[in-house]
Amino acid sequence: MTGGGRAARLRHAEHVMGTVVSFDVPACAGDPAGEGTLGQAVRWLHWVDATFSPYRDDSDVSRYGAGSVSLAQCAPELAEVLEACAAVGALSKGYFTATPGGRFDPSGYVKGWAIERAAVLFTAAGSAEHSVNGGGDVQCVGDRGPGQLWRIGIADPLRPGTLALVVSGRDFAVATSGVAERGPHIINPHTGQAATDLASVTVIGPGLTLTDAYATAAFAMGSGARDWVESLDGYEAFAITSRGSDWQTSSFGAYLA
Amino acid sequence: MRRVILTIAGTVAGLVALLSFKSHGMSVSPASAATTGGTSAASSSGTSGTSSSSTTTVPGEFPMGSLAGKLTAGETVVTGHVGNTVYGPVQIQLIMRNSKIVKVAVLEQPMNTIHDIQIGAFAFPKLIGETLTTQTAKIDSVSGASYTSAGYIASLQSALDLRG
Numbered sequence: 001m002t003g004g005g006r007a008a009r010l011r012h013a014e015h016v017m018g019t020v021v022s023f024d025v026p027a028c029a030g031d032p033a034g035e036g037t038l039g040q041a042v043r044w045l046h047w048v049d050a051t052f053s054p055y056r057d058d059s060d061v062s063r064y065g066a067g068s069v070s071l072a073q074c075a076p077e078l079a080e081v082l083e084a085c086a087a088v089g090a091l092s093k094g095y096f097t098a099t100p101g102g103r104f105d106p107s108g109y110v111k112g113w114a115i116e117r118a119a120v121l122f123t124a125a126g127s128a129e130h131s132v133n134g135g136g137d138v139q140c141v142g143d144r145g146p147g148q149l150w151r152i153g154i155a156d157p158l159r160p161g162t163l164a165l166v167v168s169g170r171d172f173a174v175a176t177s178g179v180a181e182r183g184p185h186i187i188n189p190h191t192g193q194a195a196t197d198l199a200s201v202t203v204i205g206p207g208l209t210l211t212d213a214y215a216t217a218a219f220a221m222g223s224g225a226r227d228w229v230e231s232l233d234g235y236e237a238f239a240i241t242s243r244g245s246d247w248q249t250s251s252f253g254a255y256l257a
Numbered sequence: 258m259r260r261v262i263l264t265i266a267g268t269v270a271g272l273v274a275l276l277s278f279k280s281h282g283m284s285v286s287p288a289s290a291a292t293t294g295g296t297s298a299a300s301s302s303g304t305s306g307t308s309s310s311s312t313t314t315v316p317g318e319f320p321m322g323s324l325a326g327k328l329t330a331g332e333t334v335v336t337g338h339v340g341n342t343v344y345g346p347v348q349i350q351l352i353m354r355n356s357k358i359v360k361v362a363v364l365e366q367p368m369n370t371i372h373d374i375q376i377g378a379f380a381f382p383k384l385i386g387e388t389l390t391t392q393t394a395k396i397d398s399v400s401g402a403s404y405t406s407a408g409y410i411a412s413l414q415s416a417l418d419l420r421g
Contacts, residue, residue: 013409013415015406019403019404019405019406019409020404020406020409020415022414024397024398111403131398133399133400136402136404136412136414137400137403138398140398144397150397151395151397152396152397152398152400153396153398153413154401155399155401155402157402163413166396174398176400176401177402200401200402
């Protein structure tokens with residue numbers, strides 16, 4: 001480290017889980033193919049993909065969903081994920097489910113969980129300042145650098161390529177749910193139809209696992225999401241509606257950069 | 258309302274992906290990103306020179322073609338991967354000074370119809386201008402609805418990753 005500035009950094013983008021996971025970590029984290037922390041994190045994400053992808057016929061999720069194996073025959077993490085999905089489902093009045101559209105697919109929980117656990121690997125290895133962004137859902141650990149907050153741009157879904165606003169903070173997670181480019185729409189489990197109230201909703205919270213799951217639930221919830229997120233201690237939300245207006249929860253302003 | 262409209266480097270690629278460009282069928286292999294120091298030329302692209310037709314067919318007050326040979330002291334070049342969008346290949350080059358983007362060049366853009374050229378003339382100058390004027394809004398990462406692995410190349414995050 002020089003002159004109180006930021007320690008040497010390493011940026012790496014890994015194609016995995018159908019998206020790209022971007023790492024901003026200390027340079028000492030090593031090579032993505034090596035034995036260092038970055039290598040461990042990359043291997044973890046590929047293991048998650050192989051185990052939880054609904055697009056791979058041989059994944060535990062696909063085989064369990066098809067009824068060809070029992071939960072006990074799957075990786076123990078699958079039971080952990082199922083239990084967590086049920087808990088988020090209950091907390092969100094059924095707006096979050098591991099079976100969106102009727103098909104078993106816990107991806108709405110798995111991605112944030114995988115990214116947060118990847119970030120934890122760097123913390124365990126001694127890093128106090130790093131961030132991991134999985135396809136637009138970000139876990140920030142510590143400060144960006146001495147006396148600096150992380151600055152996260154929130155993409156504007158109605159003006160692609162531009163940002164709606166910038167939030168800043170430390171030790172926080174930022175997750176945005178919206179209509180992905182050519183991706184699946186988020187289904188409102190109560191109607192079976194695609195949720196259409198919001199163009200996107202961003203949730204900020206301490207850890208990406210729940211923050212991301214809450215963002216998915218909030219998007220499905222639509223206009224009711226504002227009151228729901230207000231009721232969650234430690235979480236704030238900002239949404240852009242399909243009509244182009246926006247709203248934020250009462251303490252979201254504390255994060256505005 | 259505190260919405261601030263900001264734009265950064267990835268914008269150029271991002272918008273291209275959204276416009277109704279038609280693929281012009283050019284065969285482009287992915288190039289690796291490269292950052293070069295000082296005034297040396299960008300090195301990564303296996304497709305250098307493919308922008309020559311752009312120079313002559315697209316009007317507008319913006320640089321087309323590589324700027325690698327026109328650097329002044331203190332400037333560095335970041336050449337992006339070729340993004341094979343469904344509308345055709347897109348490749349952006351950034352000229353950096355003190356970690357700020359000072360110029361954006363378009364090495365590749367989809368165009369082989371009148372429609373494409375009209376859109377290109379309209380969109381690129383505006384976007385490049387926005388890119389430069391909003392550069393001061395430094396951000397570390399972007400949160401937005403998930404992009405696919407293929408869509409990443411046209412994302413703001415990919416520009417940030419290239420910037421390092």
